[in-house]
Amino acid sequence: MKPNGRGSRNQSCELISRATETAFAAVEHQPSTELGTGAPTQSCAESGESRPLHLLRLPQNAVPSPPPEAVPAAATADSHAMPDSPVISTFAPTAAGFGCPALSLDAAVVHNCRQLAAKIASEVTAFSEAHSTVAIERTVLRLCGITGATAAGVPLVNVVVAALEQVGELGNGIALPFFSAAVALDLTPQQLADVLADDASALSTDPLALHAAVQIRADTADRARALAHQYAQTGIDQIVAQRAARKQFLRDLGEGNQPLCYVIVATGNIFEDVVQARVAARQGADVIAVIRSTGQSLLDYVPEGTTTEGYGGTYATQANFALMRAALDEVGAELGRYIRLCNYASGLCMPEIACLGGLERLDMMLNDALYGILFRDINMQRTLCDQRVSRRLSALAGLIINTGEDNYLTTADAVDAAHTVVASTLINEALGRACSLQTEQLGLGHAMEIDPLRPNMLLYEIAHAALIRALFPGAPLKYMPPTKHMTGNVLRGHVQDALFNLVTVLTGQGICLLGMPTEAMHTPHVHDRYWALESAQLIFGGAAALGSELQFRPGGVIEQRCKQVLEKAYELLQNLATTGLMDGLSRGLFADIKRSRDGGRGLDGVFARGPAYWDPTGEIIDKQLQLISQQEAG
Amino acid sequence: MNPHGRQAAAPVDLSRVRAYGDTLDDGQVMLSFSLPVPYGDEAKEAARQLARQMGLLQPQVYHAHDLGEGFTYFTVYARSPHSVDFTNIFVPKVGLAKLDHAAIEALWQATMGTRKLRVLGACTGDDAHTVGIDAILNVKGWRGDKGLESYHCFEVRNLGAQVTNEALVSAAREFAADALLVSQVVTQKDCHRSNLAALVDLTEAEDLRQDLLLLCGGPRLSHTVALELGFDAGFGAGTVPSEVAGFLVQTVIARQAAART
Known part of the structure; x- marks a missing residue:
């Protein structure tokens, strides 16, 4: 039995001996999958400190575990002999509800409550799908990699959203007008943001120039769309990579x-x-x-x-x-x-x-x-x-x-x-x-x-x-x-x-x-x-x-x-x-x-989405979420 | 003077009062602190020496704990030889009669008739903790004591959280406020003091100070601190709305009477 991917026993004991409070969190985990064999407490031989009995990991509705003394010492003494735990979810695989005495609730009432909550939520979801906010548009830019701030500390994503709002080009989403301008001016998105933040630039001083630059043109719209999609994908991939890194940390540690x-x-x-x-x-x-x-x-x-x-x-x-x-x-x-x-x-x-x-x-x-x-x-x-x-x-x-x-x-x-x-x-x-x-x-x-x-x-x-x-x-x-x-x-x-x-x-x-x-x-x-x-x-x-x-x-x-x-x-x-x-x-x-x-x-930062509203991150996130749920199911 | 509880034991000399553990004048105090030094005998000795430098005698490090990262926590008991003269202590108090809701309404109506006392409240600066100001102003009140909004004699406006001093002063002018109630909960780096003092300065610069009662409240505030900062009154933890209401009504009436004479 592997103690839930914990560091070696020696490491834990060292920690305990160093910190006499016997940090319970340093106590090794018991696996969640095997019923009745995972009772914890023994002493940590190297330090002589006794280990607190800690939360047992049992499947839901598990029968109470035997008392600690009933557990064969071998079950927990050698953590290295046990195979790896196969499943590491994003959260520690603890049997939820373990420990709480059973409560008899009226299942019909609970079911009805959930139905009502779902109805309430669906109205909110419909509202939020029909609207966007300046914060949401700034998020789109962040996902597309726009970073940094002006000398006065104003983030560039704020500068860009405010600029497009000012010329009335936010209603259909920031992505297409912004990337259209990047294509038209042959700038990277970050360069374009820098230009918009430059007080001396024509784009920041002349609203007409800005208005002209962010127009969506038939000949470049597809390129702008593809470019926005590409940048958004890069940002979202970073988030997905961090998700995987967390999983790896949890598996290792x-x-x-x-x-x-x-x-x-x-x-x-x-x-x-x-x-x-x-x-x-x-x-x-x-x-x-x-x-x-x-x-x-x-x-x-x-x-x-x-x-x-x-x-x-x-x-x-x-x-x-x-x-x-x-x-x-x-x-x-x-x-x-x-x-x-x-x-x-x-x-x-x-x-x-x-x-x-x-x-x-x-x-x-x-x-x-x-x-x-x-x-x-x-x-x-x-x-x-x-x-x-x-x-x-x-x-x-x-x-x-x-x-x-x-x-x-x-x-x-x-x-x-x-x-x-x-x-x-x-x-x-x-x-x-x-x-x-x-x-x-x-x-x-x-x-x-x-x-x-x-x-x-x-x-x-x-x-x-x-x-x-x-x-x-x-x-x-x-x-x-x-x-x-x-x-x-x-x-x-x-x-x-x-x-x-x-x-x-x-x-x-x-x-x-x-x-x-x-x-x-x-x-x-x-x-x-x-x-x-x-x-x-x-x-x-x-x-x-x-x-x-x-x-x-x-x-x-x-x-x-x-x-x-x-x-x-x-x-x-x-x-x-x-x-x-x-x-x-x-x-x-x-x-x-x-x-x-x-x-x-x-x-004042809320607006109804225009008829041509487009956000490249939304569709990529949808795809990724589907992929993740398939992976986790498989 | 022999305070209740020591009839048979040795009398306390109130002009020289020391900390008390279990024997008069034993000077026992408990200290608890951490030092950025690694746990060990040297750490404990450092804690003892520090206590001595605080003027304490016979420091005993009863507990030392390794917090990690080169920090050690201590519980120290020691004897303090210092004393204070209790016969010569002065603490400013609001010092007005404590009235209940009905008495406050009656007093105001009898003196001021149907005019209302206009109260403007806010959490100022960065402070977003409105629980205190809400407890004093909202109808619901606090600990069964109804808030100022429930009184007929007050016209209340609560500006809520994170109001700048400038916005508060301009609202005071527009609302023709008789009193400002400022709540300050966050006290990190004494930001509450500088923020409150700045409000006093601003009302003076705007030539409004003499027409306004300035009150402040919060868990780390007291009447003494409020006076130091140039306020008319301060209310600490545990204040109920009727205390604030009573102060407002009695002070405004007294000021009006003084202005007439």
């Missing part, structure tokens, strides 16, 4: 067990972030999320280059992505486990960030269809168009998307509004599937923020977490601890987070965004993450098989609560399916926040 430990870095300076991220990886972090500077979601451009100044986080830029990716690859190779990198495909540049993430091999992206609308007051038409393109790119890149329902209840009451989280995850799932995202890419985010002093708060948290787990088998759900009820009392906060860690492992969540005791005080210090990772390791290890040992009492508080929340979610979905998602948002059905169809930021 393996990764941490679920629940993956997800921590944030947010120093504002990418070079300092790298230091913090490397330290976190050594302590057992599986996913590093680089929090963005607080202003970025409302910037209508992606900054260029490495950045050292940010507030509450660090700007997402292609150069910053590349820097962090290289650092995590390096430390991951040393630790013998692939460290995932996460950022935020959200805000006004949602599809561009997804594109850059694909190019630079990010592994996860916060990418919610509704979050920006609700919490950043971004116009709903803008975000609903942008989310589709960003998710198609994420599907292509093999990225896991994380949705943001875990934030709804920071503004709405956690118990009263629990059903809105459930309804939203179902809608996000349907929207994601409409963009070809696979189950193992759906890191639906959730968690309630119940007042910690409410009697039986833990039962309700378990109920909600178990309900989401049961609704989305196979999806690497992302569970997030509370932020609203953190007080500045770090010890109390640590206990609250510990309770959430327990719920995480008990209900078999895929990704745990580890709570920091210093939440609401400052962005995490280097040792704040150590506290959080140590707590998670203790609890994930110590309670690894708890979920498979317990049952929810039939008719008990948890089961009743799940039933009630699901029924209310069903009602909400019925309501939304009647009026449509946009209307529901304007009535404040989510997070107690009302947003109007024409309000918020970014509406």
Whole structure:
């Protein structure tokens, strides 16, 4: 049995002896395919450290595994004698839902909820297929290889889109007029972008000259089309190559067990972030999320280059992505486990960030269809168009998307509004599937923020977490601890987070965004993450098989609560399916926040696609996605 | 003076108060920090020496942990010989009566009639965290205390996130605001202080300062900090809307009375 492609045992033991916290993530994986033989814990002979029992990997509906002492020592002692695990998916092949006690849900209600969510999503998809946005057109240019910025820091993709918008040539998509001009002027696309950004050039000073240059001419249209297609193919091939590179890393190195430990870095300076991220990886972090500077979601451009100044986080830029990716690859190779990198495909540049993430091999992206609308007051038409393109790119890149329902209840009451989280995850799932995202890419985010002093708060948290787990088998759900009820009392906060860690492992969540005791005080210090990772390791290890040992009492508080929340979610979905998602948002059905169809930021960047709209990337992505799904099926 | 709880034990000298662990004047404090040095005996000695340089006595490194990448984390206990004179502490307070919703409405109506107190709120600068300002302004309020929008005596406009100081001041002019409420959550590199101070400067440059009540709020803000920055009041974590409402109503009434005399 091969420990899931992990580095050698010696390497792991060395890590453990070096870091006395016995980073659970350094504990070797147990294979998922063989029932009952994969029980983990033994001591690591070289170091004498005992290894925490960690999450067992069993197929869904598996019988509980035997206790560790019943496992023949040979089953885990020699990792080298075992054949390679044949299947490495984009996500760790963990039996989803393992660990969570079974929950009996009314299958008919669940089925109806999904049908309604699909109907709601199909209307959104139809809308977004009929429209485009400046961000989407900039994404097309990025995929065609346009990079760089002006001396003033304006990205060239912004310059080009703004120029064509100004002469009224954006409605049918940027690609054909832009490449027609490249052909007419005999310039490469990058050269043409440079010329447009040159204040002294005729094209940038004379709108008539620009207008003439971008006209589609019968004699060159085919050449322009072929050229655009060729450049777009090159960009998309890079994303596909990064997808393959990730697969290879996972095959060679393996990764941490679920629940993956997800921590944030947010120093504002990418070079300092790298230091913090490397330290976190050594302590057992599986996913590093680089929090963005607080202003970025409302910037209508992606900054260029490495950045050292940010507030509450660090700007997402292609150069910053590349820097962090290289650092995590390096430390991951040393630790013998692939460290995932996460950022935020959200805000006004949602599809561009997804594109850059694909190019630079990010592994996860916060990418919610509704979050920006609700919490950043971004116009709903803008975000609903942008989310589709960003998710198609994420599907292509093999990225896991994380949705943001875990934030709804920071503004709405956690118990009263629990059903809105459930309804939203179902809608996000349907929207994601409409963009070809696979189950193992759906890191639906959730968690309630119940007042910690409410009697039986833990039962309700378990109920909600178990309900989401049961609704989305196979999806690497992302569970997030509370932020609203953190007080500045770090010890109390640590206990609250510990309770959430327990719920995480008990209900078999895929990704745990580890709570920091210093939440609401400052962005995490280097040792704040150590506290959080140590707590998670203790609890994930110590309670690894708890979920498979317990049952929810039939008719008990948890089961009743799940039933009630699901029924209310069903009602909400019925309501939304009647009026449509946009209307529901304007009535404040989510997070107690009302947003109007024409309000918020970014509406001026939305336009109806013209009759001759053409985007070369769309058809290539369609083809690639088909190819990938055939490969994965075969 | 003998604070409650020490009737039989040795009395506290409030002019010389020290940190307390389990014995009066033991000076016990806990420190927790990391150093960018590799884990080992030298790291622990470095932590001890650093604690001594902080003026602490008998530092004990109870816990040291290798964070990797040349970092070590420490938990240190030590004794602090320093003391403060508690009889000579002054903390500025908002210092007005705490009124409930009905009393605030009644006070305003009795004095100002049907005119409304015009309140403009925003998260300024890069700050996108609107939870605080929403809790104070939205009808729903916070902890069962209804927000300012639920009061008859207020006309409220909430500009939301990431409003520039310039936009806020121009909105204040257009809205004829009586009061500005500014929320600041992000405090990295003290950006909240510079941003708030810049707003005060701008209202002065625009000759609006004397007509406006300037209030700020946020988890890292206090009345003391607000006064330092040139605001009229500051509200920290745990503030409920009626505290802000009570301050606004009482202050505007007092100012009007002062202007008449």
